[in-house]
Amino acid sequence: MSAKLYKFPDVGKDRPHQENVRKATDPLVHSSPPFLHRLVHIVWLALAIVWPIFKWLFAVDVLFQFVRAMYYHNTPGVFAGVTAMIHASLLIAITYFVEFYGPRKF
Structure with missing residues (x-):
C-alpha cells in the first residue's frame, strides 16, 4: 500500500515579482524598536509581575x-483631599496601564 502525498497549493511555484517590497538592506527592516518603546515594555512587565500584591x-x-x-476635612493648611485624589488617580492610571495596555510584541 502506498501513501498518498497531497501537495499544498502554490508550493514550488515562483511568486510574482513585486516592485514595492522593501529590500533587506533597508535600515527600517532590521532596526530594533526605540529605547522608550522597550523601556515601556520593561516597566509593564515589571508591574504585571508584582501587580497582584501591589494592587492590594x-x-x-x-x-x-x-x-x-x-x-482633616475642614483643617486649613492640610491638603489631604488633594492627596487622596492624587493617590486614587494614580491607582486608576496604573490599573489601566497594567490591565489594558499589554505590549503587542517583545
Whole structure:
C-alpha cells in the first residue's frame, strides 16, 4: 500500500515579482524598536509581575488617604483631599496601564 502525498497549493511555484517590497538592506527592516518603546515594555512587565500584591497595597493606601481626608476635612493648611485624589488617580492610571495596555510584541 502506498501513501498518498497531497501537495499544498502554490508550493514550488515562483511568486510574482513585486516592485514595492522593501529590500533587506533597508535600515527600517532590521532596526530594533526605540529605547522608550522597550523601556515601556520593561516597566509593564515589571508591574504585571508584582501587580497582584501591589494592587492590594496601593488600594489600602488609597483607603487610608480617603479616611485621612475625611478626618482633616475642614483643617486649613492640610491638603489631604488633594492627596487622596492624587493617590486614587494614580491607582486608576496604573490599573489601566497594567490591565489594558499589554505590549503587542517583545
